[in-house]
Structures are given as structure tokens and as C-alpha cells.
Amino acid sequence: MNRIPFLFLTGVMAVLVVAGFTSYFYFAKDSYLGDVKKLDAQIAILEKESMKYGEQSLESALKAKEALSVIKGDYIKWSSVVEKVLSTTPKDRKTKNPLVEYTSYSGAQGSNVSISAQTIAGSSNPFEDVAKLIKAFDDSKDFSDAFVPSISTSFAEDGGMILVFNFNVKFNPSK
Secondary structure, three states: OOOOOHHHHHHHHHHHHHHHHHHHHHHHHHHHHHHHHHHHHHHHHHHHHHHHHHHHHHHHHHHHHHHHHHHHHHOOOHHHHHHHHHHHOOEOOOOOOEOEEEEEEEEEOOOEEEEEEEEOOOOOOHHHHHHHHHHHHHHOOOEEEEEOOOEEEEEOOOOOEEEEEEEEEEEOOOO
């Protein structure tokens, strides 16, 4: 009779098992909530860093876009400028040859072009050829401000005079 009934022992065991699992899950829940708070704080930090990086990237992208638009605005395809120089150069009416030869070209910022040139050997009036060159470039819609700052004289093998000069002109790019 002093025996503890089996059902009572089973009930006590069940209560202890349920209390153990409840305690375990209660403390696990606290640990889980602590981990969630830590992860939420890390997520907030990462979101702030992401926003900061995104703002820096956006700022860099805007600066790059602005730089590209400035570069594109000032872009000149110099090979087409040289072609226009050659097509604008006056030619002899009889031979259809250019009145001057170009020895070098130099382009600068602001569409300025500096050309080293000389008249053709055998020209009957080399000074007139230089004047025709200046007039042809002044009359052209592609160029303006044609100017020859100085002229040097030289002589060809046949004794004819050749004029050597720098020719400055401003290219007017068509937009």
C-alpha cells in the first residue's frame, strides 16, 4: 500500500518532462530573441553602409557623366578637320593643284589650328597665293580668323621664291 501508484509516477514524470521542455524552450527563446536583436542591429549597420556606398556610387556616376558630357562637347575629330583644311585650300585654275603645301598641323583647345605651310615652287606670285589662302579660309563657313603672323622667304632649286609660313585659323565645328 505504500506503493506509489504507477499512474501517479507517470504523471509526475510527464510534468517533469513538460517542465524541462518548457524551461529549455523558454531559455532558447530568450537566446533566439537576443540573436535576432544582434542580427537586426547588423542589418541596420549594413543598410546604412549600403546607402552610403550607393550615394558615393551615385555621386561618382554623376561626376563621370558630367565629365563625359564636357568631353563630348569639346570633342573634335581632327582627321575631318584636316580633310576640311585640304578641301578649303585654294587651287590653281589651270592645273587644279593646291597653291600651298602643308608640312604640319597642330590642333589646340578651343578649335584653334596652327598649320606650317609653304607656297609651291614655280609660283609666279607666291604672296598672292598666301593672300588667296587667307581669303579662302575667311570665306569658308568651317573656319574663321585666318591669320599669317609671319612669312619667311626661301628659294627653290630653279631659283624661284618659296614662302614658308605659319597659318593660324579657328575651326568652327558644326553641332
